[in-house]
Amino acid sequence: MTEKLPDPRLIRVHQHYVCENCGFWQRYFAPAPPDCPVCLDYRHPLPPAGWQFSGPAALAARLRVRWAEVLPGIWQFWNEPAVGIGPRGYVIVDRAHGNVAFEGTGYYDQAALDFIAELGGLRYLSASHCHVFGALWQLVEAFRPEVVLQQDELPFCQAFGVSWPFEDRAELHPGAVLYHTGRHTPGHTVLHLPARRLLCCGDALKFQLDDHGQATHISTHRAYDAHIPLSAGDVRHYQAVLDPLDFDGILTPWEPVPTGGKRAMRQLFAAQLAGRPFAEFFRIRDLG
Ligand SMILES: [Zn+2]
Ligand SMILES: [Zn+2]
Structure with a gap:
């Protein structure tokens, strides 16, 4: 038949x-x-x-892809003009354990992909949550990395395959560990780089920088555009996950804050828990 x-x-x-x-x-x-x-x-x-x-093809015709080494061995990629809310993607170079991509920018052209190949390609790929996935699917197709996402973010991973779903914590290698924070979105995740004393915080924290790139204000929120604060329980949960981690600098999907980020985070959480949680930016005291 x-x-x-x-x-x-x-x-x-x-x-x-x-x-x-x-x-x-x-x-x-x-x-x-x-x-x-x-x-x-x-x-x-x-x-x-x-x-x-x-x-x-439409994006390739209208935008440029830029990249810069924002800290030694940490490359940030972005688009001009931005796509959507304009997240920036990071590539963290680690010759010993393999490179990690965290967050994605809206579009990667061939020159950007060639540059990532020159950096040694990608062994791991992850992101904090769906708002800042950008074109991760292009990095997956180009480099076939291990794709590591918190399992509650899987409903948003239809554009690429996930090879390593996790629940609370995933150690990519000793220098790159993912922690589930939830709350901003159900699967929201941060990436801790212990040897570098850095935290890639996703949308758990957001900074305002002055003209010199110095952080002046910090915020946390359930929804940035809709201006919805976290609940007090959400703030306490962030505190419980993030405070034990050893870091100083913070990389959001937009702004690098090389030093003083944790101090600012502690000030913000204390202010949030001193009264009613708020979505407004909080002025950082003595970031130094
Ligand atoms: Zn949309
Ligand atoms: Zn978000």
Whole structure:
């Protein structure tokens, strides 16, 4: 008996589409997805002029990919102009244990991928949460790294495969350890780099910098755009996870704060717990 093959005219090929409102990538059938799951969530604004999705070729035609070594062995990638909310992606170089990508920027061109290859490629890839995935799917296709994500973030990982889902903690290597914080999103995760005394904090913390790149203000929130604070229990949970970790500097998906980040975090958490939690920025005292 011969198997009946599907009519080739009915086979629809999926493609990658980015939401122009927030920058989240989905795999979907042509011509475009019906909506964006990140924008439909209460944390994000709906697109003011309706859904608009683009493919990689449209982004390649209109933006440039930039990168810079923000700290020794830590490279930050970004787009000009930004895609969606404009997260920046990091590549943390570790010749002994393998390079780690954490967070993603909206689009990587071939020159950026070639540069990452020159750095030694990627052994591990992770991200704090779906708001700052950017085009991680491009890094997965180019380098086939181990993809390590907290399991509650899996519903947003349709654009790429996850090889290592974890619950509370995942040690990529002794110099790179993931911790689940939740709260900002259910699967929200931070990356601790103990040997460098750095924390990649995702959206658990956000900084304002002055013209010299010095952090002046810090905030924490359930939703930045919707201006929703954490609950007191959320703040205590962040405190319980983050305070025991040994770090000084903090890298958000936007701003590098090389020193004094933990001191600022402690001031913020104390202020949050002294009264009613708030979403506003808090002025950092004596960051030094
Ligand atoms: Zn969106
Ligand atoms: Zn976020």
